[in-house]
Amino acid sequence: MITTESTVRQVTLAQAIGEALAEEMRRDPRILMFGEGTATKRPDLVAEFGPARVRNTPLAEGIIAGTAAGAAATGLRPVADLLFAPFLCYAMDEIVNSAGKLRGLSGGQFAFPMTILAMTGAGWGVGAQHNHNVEAWFVHSPGLKVVMPSTAGDMKGLLKTAIRDDNPVLVFTDIGLLEQAGPVTDAAIPLGRAALRREGDDVTLISYGKTVATCLDAAARLAEQGMSAAVLDLRSLKPLDEAAILASVRRTGRAVIVHEAAAPCGVGAEVAAILAEKAFAALKAPVVRLTGPDAPAPGNFMLEQALLPSPDAVTAVAARLCAGPVPCPA
């Protein structure tokens, strides 16, 4: 296998997004980017690629997403920045009904190589109309792909792959991670592959986004208590790396799924169902989810943080599962 020499540098996740965009736009002239304030906020991209490829739009998320879908189906590879995830509600039709379905409905006549960017999660105290982890909605819609990276390196590599993918990909940015720095390279990271952040034998902590760090924290505490926890970062929610999930849980026999999004019909529910269907015999304890509440996120920085799954809670639940036969978690 040939590996390209690419230098490792430290950048923030926000900078990683900018790097991925610039590198991909440099590579492929069909890529263009637009959104509310995109040109204003990315003067470097405007300077390099010109105003035809980096555009400000009117405040109209539906037509932004629709324009991306129409352009994608006819030769361009647009990236649309829809800012905050709840704004996707205004663009649902174009993303779900058009970009997601018109390939299948048309018998495969069109492809939709487009990327949708949206931010979500606790971190800015902006409340539920700017912070709502809706990623599972799109996992539930045919024709779409969904990623939510937890590191700057993954953001860069996955965004590059999303832009190269011939399907609509939603790339969710966890607001709480925007300023976190990490190593990046120029390499694209394939969709559909989870990252095993920590090996472990007693329990698998499965997560994505900012709660991956929560799980790593919990795993360190569990180690102090003599328990070995694996941490699996899903990072790609659709396609989902079933093989990695099954491999780890078959080894540990226990799974705690942790995410900021609410529990009902969320990604954790899907993972739990996969484990029940395909790893039942290997399970030594019930699969447990620790999630954010099924409530509008408060516009209150303190409450926002308080409602996140905590390292303490993850540690306690995992330790209880490891302690012995658990008929049913409280």
Add this chain to the structure above:
Amino acid sequence: MHLLDLMDALRRMTLIRAYEDTLVTLLSQGRAGGTCTSVGGEASAVGVVSALAPEDLILTNHRSAGHLLARGADPGRLLAEVMGRRDGYCGGFAGSLHVSARELGVVLTSTIVGGELGLCTGVALSQKVLDKPGIVACFFGDGAAAEGRFHESLNLAAVWELPVLYICENNEWQAYVHRRETMLGDGIAARAAAYGVDSASVDGCDVAAVFDAAATAADAVRSTGRPFLLETRGYRLRGHLEPDDQAYVDAAELARWRGQDPLDVLRRRLEEAGLAPAELDAVTREAEARMEAAVAFADASPLPDPARLLDTVYA
């Protein structure tokens, strides 16, 4: 600007009518599903599509048969699609509501009311950025003009200078609701001015008038690179979704519009121009024969393999 060949227009309009009549019959026999027919909209479809160039692209909606056939769609393949057969334009996966035929330049048909309005700007952006010849014609109904997407679309096309010819086919009906219940004012065309978009309104029952207006509008889009809104005023002569007894339709209003059936209007004009009724009847028989062959073709076409469904979801 080229001239409309009225006999050719009659042939296409007659084929559209024969196609829809055939579909209604097949439906009554349980051989096809419900469909939104374009009966009454033939002059709008043929007039506009005849004014387009081969490289122009078309977006349409649930009431698309007229646009497709006017563009030269094969009635056999169209019928095969509606009957769910493999030789349909979409391999039998679209049914009657989402027929796209990329080979004909009919792209991204959406049956979400206003869906095409949300997509046409992107198609036009591709044409513009990739420097491709051809404008984008986007057909939608008077009902769709109530959707927010209509406004978002016109506004974006105006500020980004996108070559979209918007065609609002105002047929007075929005499913089971009459237009006068859902809007003040008399038409849609006037709304364009608010977005800095030029517009025109034309008698949608007169194919020659539609053609002239559409050719002028298409020329404007082509030469300026900016959008234009053309409203064609006609009437939905059949129900919304077949079968539909139209019990909710005012009988006097329907009768009045039946008197302006676009096919009769054109036939009268051709008769006045000296064509013999026998020549015109021959057009009808020719269309009926084509539809007979189309039904045979669609009937003979196999059903799609259900396993193929998953093949087309992702690229």
